[in-house]
Amino acid sequence: MTTTPTNDKLIEVRDLRTYFYLYEGVVKAVDGVSFEIRQGRSLGVIGESGCGKSVTAQSIMRIAPEPPAKHVGGEILLHLGRDGNGEVVDMLKLDPHGDRIRALRWKEIAMIFQEPMTSFSPLFTIGNQIGEAIQLHLPGLSKKQVRERTIDLLGRVGIPQPKRLIDAYPHQLSGGMRQRAMIAMALSCNPRLLIADEPTTALDVTIEAQILELIATLQQEFNMALMYISHDLAVVSEMSDEIMVMYLGSVMEQAETGEIFNNPLHPYTQALWRSIPRIEGGQDRLVPISGTLPSPYNLPKGCPFYTRCEHRMPGICDAARPPMIEVSPNHKVSCFLYKQE
Amino acid sequence: MSVQTSVQMNDPAQPMTSATSLLEIKNLRKWFPVQRGFFKRTVGYVKAVDGVSLVIQPGETLGVVGESGSGKTTLGRCVLRLYELTDGEIWLRDGERMLPVHELEGKELRAFRRNAQMIFQDPYSSLNPRMNVLETVGEPLLVNNVAKGKELEDRVTEVILQVGLRVEHLRRFPHSFSGGQRQRIGIARALVVRPKLVVADEPVSALDVSIQAQILNLLKDLQAEYRLTYIFITHAMSVVRYMADRIAVMYAGKLVEVADKESLLTHPRHPYTEALLAAVPRTTSGRNVKRVVSVGEVPDLANLPSGCVFHPRCKYAVERCKVEEPELRELDGQLVKCHLAEQLTLRGIGPSPNGAGKG
Numbered sequence: 100m101t102t103t104p105t106n107d108k109l110i111e112v113r114d115l116r117t118y119f120y121l122y123e124g125v126v127k128a129v130d131g132v133s134f135e136i137r138q139g140r141s142l143g144v145i146g147e148s149g150c151g152k153s154v155t156a157q158s159i160m161r162i163a164p165e166p167p168a169k170h171v172g173g174e175i176l177l178h179l180g181r182d183g184n185g186e187v188v189d190m191l192k193l194d195p196h197g198d199r200i201r202a203l204r205w206k207e208i209a210m211i212f213q214e215p216m217t218s219f220s221p222l223f224t225i226g227n228q229i230g231e232a233i234q235l236h237l238p239g240l241s242k243k244q245v246r247e248r249t250i251d252l253l254g255r256v257g258i259p260q261p262k263r264l265i266d267a268y269p270h271q272l273s274g275g276m277r278q279r280a281m282i283a284m285a286l287s288c289n290p291r292l293l294i295a296d297e298p299t300t301a302l303d304v305t306i307e308a309q310i311l312e313l314i315a316t317l318q319q320e321f322n323m324a325l326m327y328i329s330h331d332l333a334v335v336s337e338m339s340d341e342i343m344v345m346y347l348g349s350v351m352e353q354a355e356t357g358e359i360f361n362n363p364l365h366p367y368t369q370a371l372w373r374s375i376p377r378i379e380g381g382q383d384r385l386v387p388i389s390g391t392l393p394s395p396y397n398l399p400k401g402c403p404f405y406t407r408c409e410h411r412m413p414g415i416c417d418a419a420r421p422p423m424i425e426v427s428p429n430h431k432v433s434c435f436l437y438k439q440e
Numbered sequence: 441m442s443v444q445t446s447v448q449m450n451d452p453a454q455p456m457t458s459a460t461s462l463l464e465i466k467n468l469r470k471w472f473p474v475q476r477g478f479f480k481r482t483v484g485y486v487k488a489v490d491g492v493s494l495v496i497q498p499g500e501t502l503g504v505v506g507e508s509g510s511g512k513t514t515l516g517r518c519v520l521r522l523y524e525l526t527d528g529e530i531w532l533r534d535g536e537r538m539l540p541v542h543e544l545e546g547k548e549l550r551a552f553r554r555n556a557q558m559i560f561q562d563p564y565s566s567l568n569p570r571m572n573v574l575e576t577v578g579e580p581l582l583v584n585n586v587a588k589g590k591e592l593e594d595r596v597t598e599v600i601l602q603v604g605l606r607v608e609h610l611r612r613f614p615h616s617f618s619g620g621q622r623q624r625i626g627i628a629r630a631l632v633v634r635p636k637l638v639v640a641d642e643p644v645s646a647l648d649v650s651i652q653a654q655i656l657n658l659l660k661d662l663q664a665e666y667r668l669t670y671i672f673i674t675h676a677m678s679v680v681r682y683m684a685d686r687i688a689v690m691y692a693g694k695l696v697e698v699a700d701k702e703s704l705l706t707h708p709r710h711p712y713t714e715a716l717l718a719a720v721p722r723t724t725s726g727r728n729v730k731r732v733v734s735v736g737e738v739p740d741l742a743n744l745p746s747g748c749v750f751h752p753r754c755k756y757a758v759e760r761c762k763v764e765e766p767e768l769r770e771l772d773g774q775l776v777k778c779h780l781a782e783q784l785t786l787r788g789i790g791p792s793p794n795g796a797g798k799g
Binding site for chain 1: 648650681721737
């Protein structure tokens with residue numbers, strides 16, 4: 100930590116609403132999501148496909164496709180300056196194609212994606228593409244300095260023989276190496292927040308372990324905050340200080356990693372935990388979550404999990420959205436079963 | 441659950457001695473030629489499966505695990521003769537005698553397919569979008585001359601209900617189903633001919649986490665009901681822990697370890713198994729736990745390292761491993777392909793945990 104705990108907010112998301120206006124109807128991909136990430140800390144975001152975890156990340160970066168996406172409400176406050184006393188920018192108020200956001204992307208917030216092959220252009224060498232990012236955000240460096248910095252970065256992410264592979268094209272690298280190159284590019288301008296959207300899902304388990312270890316080490320080295328998105332419980336638990344569980348565009352529960360695994364409160368979190376096979380074993384039979392996902396065009400009026408919840412209370416849960424309440428310090432849950440302390 | 445976990449494996453190099461086995465694979469090889477130049481000259485081979493021997497008992501689930509490129513899918517397809525074998529034998533029990541699957545042609549091969557079916561990974565690309573459920577699931581009955589007309593519809597209806605679909609789904613087309621439902625259609629199609637052996641190739645990898653449990657439970661229930669035998673191919677160790685009775689670990693086209701599930705997970709004998717288990721993220725380990733992460737990547741299958749295929753990545757490797765390829769041999773009931781298996785004490789996954797969390 101570089102500052103006092105009260106002043107180390109890096110990003111605050113308040114009541115974010117990102118809707119997609121499609122021909123078939125409106126999809127409320129993110130519907131009232133609030134959270135904050137402090138400097139140097141890591142937040143894991145977990146949920147099934149369609150729960151809005153990727154759209155939340157894309158909204159922060161302002162790379163959600165607009166249209167059809169539209170940010171209909173909320174704010175995303177980015178606190179500038181390493182001491183936390185700098186200017187505060189609302190990312191949603193910026194022009195997504197403007198100079199200001201281009202200066203913030205990559206330099207303040209960088210993102211790595213699931214499939215590194217599609218994130219790189221196949222026409223340029225990786226050195227060329229990483230160098231371009233450095234030149235754009237850190238002007239004034241000579242070509243030679245940019246190249247040296249790129250080689251240094253490639254070495255730091257564990258690419259063997261960086262002096263040679265800087266001139267490789269993306270297709271010449273394996274999946275794991277491409278993901279390392281992607282991470283090098285994301286770190287090229289010392290961002291304060293790294294958003295990782297399922298960066299290891301396409302990789303084999305031994306390569307995944309290497310990449311997870313790399314991200315965790317670099318997070319410490321660069322003193323970055325991390326927002327780690329995945330559907331894999333175990334991966335998220337290894338990467339995060341805190342975990343946020345999302346379902347159909349809403350946050351169901353948020354707590355510290357150990358707490359949310361030992362003491363899950365929300366019926367959805369509990370059901371999810373019971374339905375997933377674990378390597379540790381001890382499960383005689385998995386318990387699938389009953390029912391199916393409701394249509395995204397027509398979500399339930401109250402709690403989004405109402406239709407599948409085993410503790411649902413008709414007349415209460417389907418009448419209004421349950422508020423997010425803090426049940427114990429740093430453990431928040433959005434469910435009518437719980438009362439504020 | 442079957443009781444086959446305690447059944448001892450036969451020495452795979454020997455002819456069949458077990459009177460109960462359902463399937464025996466002997467020294468199976470599948471080499472894909474690498475062709476270069478204008479005349480498509482064969483310049484080498486990708487040894488996708490290279491000398492695999494296995495015995496599978498009726499009613500058991502054999503999990504086959506390994507990284508991509510380890511040959512597990514090729515093995516599964518060879519067993520069903522979806523690929524022509526380069527070399528080796530496959531024997532399937534047919535009553536009292538064993539059927540030489542590797543030699544079957546024409547009519548006999550089709551009859552064999554009634555006994556052995558496959559469930560595919562991707563429920564989106566493995567169904568024909570122009571065929572409705574009745575046609576899709578009924579097709580194996582039709583091409584195998586098992587049933588037609590009213591009888592076919594009855595049998596399809598029966599199996600559809602068993603996999604958790606409804607009668608009104610029969611006339612619908614694949615696009616109107618979710619991923620989990622499509623996988624149910626794929627399972628129904630495999631099971632409608634009442635096979636003995638089912639090869640399931642990553643059947644839940646393309647599905648969402650909450651749907652996976654439904655499909656895994658369905659596969660278990662169907663196994664109990666029809667005494668099915670599964671070859672369950674997956675890269676997910678947690679899924680194999682839930683499903684399998686025995687586990688076979690593949691690396692670069694070869695079996696490196698075969699053992700019953702609990703022994704393999706808690707006391708692996710091969711360094712690759714240890715590395716694979718160490719790589720699996722756990723919900724109980726929490727943050728900042730340093731894991732033993734194996735270095736390097738899977739070797740090029742057209743250009744394998746000398747000696748033991750795993751030696752370039754193995755932290756225990758000695759000089760002998762670089763020159764001499766170890767045999768797959770039995771050690772306390774586990775089959776292991778490592779020179780050092782007796783000397784090494786390897787770390788597996790502990791028995792079932794109590795409590796989780798950080799620190």
